[in-house]
Amino acid sequence: MKPAILIRSVTANDLRTIFEIENQSFGNEAFNKRQFKYLAKSPTSHFVVAEIENQIGGYLILTTRRNSKLLRIYSLATNPNFRGMGIGEKLMNYTKDFAAKQLFDTISLEVKESNSAAITLYQKMGFVSTGKKMDYYGQGQHALVMQLACKV
């Protein structure tokens, strides 16, 4: 039987593990601790973790702007020890449900064009590429913009 995945709001106690996952996932492009602390408190972000077997299996940060119907996936990563177990998909389905409940009309994200695991996940969830941001992650490291129109 697959282990259960529970999504809940982030707490201050989670930040150390989240920071470890962030570093394992993004290396020198990782957010720093201060940024996570800010995002955990910011009224314009929605920060959740996925728990699996009583450990943090991943996290998701959504951001919003006042008077905007666009919900942005600001950060998403899963614990390398628990990849391929459906956590990324669960967090994406959570995002879709959140967007529908809060009446957003579009979910948008940037992803490095070389990040085939993430792009495959987003395509599986119905996202399509709508543009490209040149040098977004540094010289020669372009981002794809991917979006999903929400059902109303």
Ligand SMILES: CC(C)(COP(=O)(O)OP(=O)(O)OC[C@H]1O[C@@H](n2cnc3c(N)ncnc32)[C@H](O)[C@@H]1OP(=O)(O)O)[C@@H](O)C(=O)NCCC(=O)NCCS
């Ligand atoms: C991308 C990432 C979030 C996927 O998380 P995950 O928990 O392993 O994903 P899931 O187990 O839910 O997989 C769901 C789908 O994603 C795709 N996928 C996941 N890992 C993949 C891989 N290594 N290669 C290709 N497709 C992959 C598949 O379509 C998979 O569906 P399937 O199992 O039916 O084939 C994870 O690899 C990660 O954290 N990477 C580093 C951080 C990152 O790149 N974040 C996104 C930044 S934009």
